[in-house]
Amino acid sequence: MRPVTYRKYEMTHKQLAMLAPDLMLRDLTRLTYQQLLNDYAETHERQTTMDFHRHLKSSLLDALEEGLIARDPTRKAIIKGTAHQQHKIKYLHQYELQALLNELELEGEVNWDYFILLIAKTGLRFAEALGVTPNSFDFAHQMLTIDKTWDYKSKIGGFAPTKNESSVRKIPLDWQTVIQFSQLTKHLPSDQPIFVKGQVYNDTVNHYLERLCKHAQVPIISVHGLRHTHASLLLYAGVSIASVARRLGHSNMTTTQQTYIHIIQELENQDNDKVMKHLASLI
Template identity: 40%
Template structure:
């Protein structure tokens, strides 16, 4: 049973119910209109009817979010977990100690708008994804009754990179492949890493974490079993997810180059392929390899991309050449197919348009006399 009281310029609801046979009351105020208070009260009554207990004690949103991340996301890959902690910092900076019970859709939209200054829409979307998952749990646990993230808009002032700017097209990748295949040199070990990155689609941490024993020259396959923490230099670490542990086939011409390299390569610490005797982190640095790739692409008159762009190049070309999204997802070590679909939606759209033309012309191509 709910009742409503006007307190100054705002409205308050009181929902009466019984806890273990004793009367109890849930109150919340600050609503601009009586209808808003009634709507919120009905949601509380609905939750109570399902056996959910509403929590009326004010709880700082930043504290709830921090506890939620530490409880549910601690098992994520280190890089992913750090992203969640960064999201916690953004919430703490803006909302400070504001109770989660007092945050409205307007409050939250203003927060996203401010965060989006100087950032891309995708960056804002990722922050919202982290927060929205937390908010859904807060609703289930009875801290709040309304999802204030539900109608959020991702406004940003910085344009995201276009899909085609993140990877090479087929002709460009073929040009790069042929140059690297003919010019890899043990004097520049980064050239081997770039070649392997192009034909394997491995993440940078996976590439620099490779050891010689992971190369099988009989079957021309490569095992991916661990990564190297190249950002903080702490050594071998876990892969991003369980699906990232995989064995993939590699171009025999590329494998031949590595077979020749290993014959001349001095004994490496831990058996690392891309060990660097001049690097503080003991493996080739991401910054150094990116610089080498940029210089090489300029030499070939190809627009610059990052080393991670080689991974996007590999996947995009596989998909466009007709590889199934399932096999591409497995080859990349994605946690699920949806991740692959989200990352390469632009390629899938191009393929759909191409396939529609095939469908339109499939009979007319060989039947020119049809009218």
């Protein structure tokens, strides 16, 4: 189990101790378990409540198998939750992104400016970009291979697997990016992460990006917002959802559609106008 996954189980345990500090295993019934879920659901969305339920259910089924309890208290449990909050993604328009990129200092050695540039050009996740090494690049074929991440949340650090199998991918690069990174990585160790120098914090890079956004006089976004910006610009440019999903490393197109639904709907409206104009011309 990865440390980040283990921490999720620790959080479930912490929530359980807060909600039912005096509940004994022998007193757990379908009624008391349902009440526990209902209490949790009062302050959490349904999907989060479902994850909480799955963690508890797996341990309780083990308890049932070991003979510690006589019946499965999770049977026919009803999963509730607060209304889903539709968070509008933050991204930059093309002219805003260009203004931000104009602020980058891309001369000399490795810095966070190159890191920001790489994510803006590829749509990588934060941990994926940290895991990039010089041998991740195939400059001859203008390709970047993503097959690992960097565990920046751990004090130990080190390479880690990608988020899922679909996250392992090859991303085509434009010739400008190829030239910039071929020069940058020329004398760096081929199998070591380019941007990792000791402990890396997401907040550190986000604060630096915030200062750049203010200086460029564009909306403030996070590093993850650069990933959204990359995807949004591709969609507006007419790139198919399937291609964007592969480039982002989404496990399926549904994830891409749900994340960028407002952009897709806007493009569909534009397409409807084009369809009507075309049909009107067929007289």
